[in-house]
Amino acid sequence: MRADAAAVLDQNWTGRSTVPSRSLYPHQWSWDSAFIAIGLRHVSVERARTELESLLQAQWADGRIPHIAFSPDVPRDAYFPGPDFWQARSAGGTETSGIVQPPIHALAAWLTYQADPADQGFLERVYPGLVAWHGYLRDRRTLGDAGLVAIVHPWESGMDNSPAWDSPLARVTPAPAGSFVRRDTDHAAAGDRPTDLDYGRYVELAATYRDHGYDDRETPHAFAVEDPCFNALLICSEHALADIAVTLGQDPAPHRQYAAELTDALIERLFTDGIFRARDLRAGDLIPADTVAGLIPLAVPGLPVADELLATAVGPRFRLGEARLVPSYDLTADDVDPDRYWRGPSWFNTAWLIHRGLVQLKQTSYADALRADVLTLARTTNFAEYLNPFTGEPHGAQSFSWTAALALDLAEA
Template sequence: MRADAAAVLDQNWTGRSTVPSRSLYPHQWSWDSAFIAIGLRHVAADRARTELESLLQAQWADGRIPHIAFSPDVPRDAYFPGPHFWQAHAASGTETSGIVQPPIHALAAWLTYQADPADVGFLERVYPGLAAWHGYLRDRRTLGPGGLVAIVHPWESGMDNSPAWDGPLARVTPAPAGSFVRRDTDHAAVTDRPTDLDYGRYVGLAATYRDHGYDDRATPHAFAVEDPCFNALLICSEHALADIAARIGRDPAPHRQYAEELTGALVERLFVDGLFRSRDVVSGEIIGAATVAGLVPLAVPGLPVADELLETALGPRFRLGETRLVPSYDLTADDFGPGRYWRGPSWFNTAWLIHRGLAQLGQLGYAEALAADLVGLAEATGFAEYVDPFTGAAHGARSFSWTAALALDVSAEGAAS
């Protein structure tokens, strides 16, 4: 499995970064690169460092790390929305998108460093950009009154068509039919992907943000949501940034303080009936949908409600240990769909995050079982993008980079234990 996983990462390597998939995702994606580095560190630590440093080359002057860095070697119409739609550039001149993805990058950088602790220079190079990235989120994306950061597009969650976004998305005027051509359905089953109506809303929302110069204060956000996964990963990365700061002689205290403040706000604002749920910033209301994003805070160090959250993971909505990996949506919901992108299937990256949380909690039995399932399914499915939570059947792209990388990571951890 390790040799096959490494081969997937080799075939998807471009010389400076790793594409998630040669077919469906032919550019560099933000949180994909972070997950990829976490696995690459075990087989090519130099490439893992390059993966993260190349992503930081796409960082904007305001500190944001965009969710796509476009490759000039790929045809401009190979992916939609492409560079012609976003009309955005990094400080380096790289063409990018204008939205972001979950901030797991500092954690990835710290784990990458641990694979080769002699290279302190890597931490010194990435720390300023990572600190600026977190600063952008803190200063520009704290849109609600409680201190949490907000996403302003469903794609920023990484869980593109989660049922949690249905209510807020209903406010969004879709782009006119015929004004764009989807590319995702060229490479994936139409029944698995978001509907044309939802896709039109995604495009309309992105166009509004673009037309306001990607200014978070000037844009009239029809969609603004405090997402538990996004905030949980920011907390985890603030802890990692504190460790990085301490290692290179910087003050870790501000990072630890912000992580503590965010943890308190996360629990106070989003923990309802044993699960973290999203909050609609526009209406101020909690969103009822029970999704895997609400379990990701298990990875937050010192989470005060971890025991209650674990009970929910083991309960009928997610059935941790009984299903394959962790379903992305409430198994008891009427609109659950085992193959519908983020509306039911299990994903390898969220399973890895929950595995990390279980291990931190000392829940080694559950953690080891989830790790074994992740590795076994990755190999059996040809490193699929996501799987049916009951049968383990493969869905989406194959030879998917973060699946290969995270299988490498948990297998390396198992070999070391």
């Protein structure tokens, strides 16, 4: 399995970064690169460093790390929305998208450093960009009144068509049919992907943001949501920035303070019925959809409600220890779909995050069982993008980079 996983990362390596999939995702994706670096550190620490540093070269002057850095070597129409749609560039001139993805990068940088602690130069190079990235989120994306960071597009959650986004998306008038051409269904079954209606709404949201110059204060965001996964990963990365700061002789206190404030706000604003739920800032309410995003705070160090959250994970909604990996949506919901993108299937990256939380909580039996499931399914599905939580049947792309990378990391655990 280790050799096969390393081979996947080799075949998807471009020389400066790793594409998630040669067919479906032929550019560099933000949180993919973070997960990939976590596994790459066991193959080549140098490549893991390059993965993260190349992504930071796509950072904007305002500090945001865009969710896609486009490769000039890939045909411009190979992926939609491509660079001609986004019309965006980084401070260094890289063509990018204009939205972001969950901020797990500082944690990935810290773990990469730990694979070779003799090289502090890496931390010195990435620390300023990571601080600026978190500063952008804190200063420009705190759209509510409790301090949590908001996402302004479903793609920013990383869980693109989660059922949690159905109600806020219903406010969005979709881009006209025929005004865009999807490329994802060229490489994956249409029944596994978001619907054309949802895709039209994604395009409309992105176009509105683009047409307002990606200005968070001026854009009339029809979609503005406090997502528990996004904020939980920001907390984890703030803890990592504190560790990096100590190593570099900097003051860790601001990072620890921000992490503590976010943790308090996360619980106060989003925790209910034993799980974290997203808050729709336009409607002002919690969204009554229980998704795997609501379990990701298990990875937050010292989470006060961890025992209640674990009880939900092992209960009938997610059946941790019974289902394959961790389902992306409440298995008791009437509209759960075990095969459609983020509406029920299990994913390897969310399983990795929950495993990390289980280890921190010293839940050894659950952690060991989940680790074993990841390693088995990564091998038997040819490193699939995601899978059916009941049968383990693979869906989406195969030879998927973060699946290979995170399996490698757990193989070394």
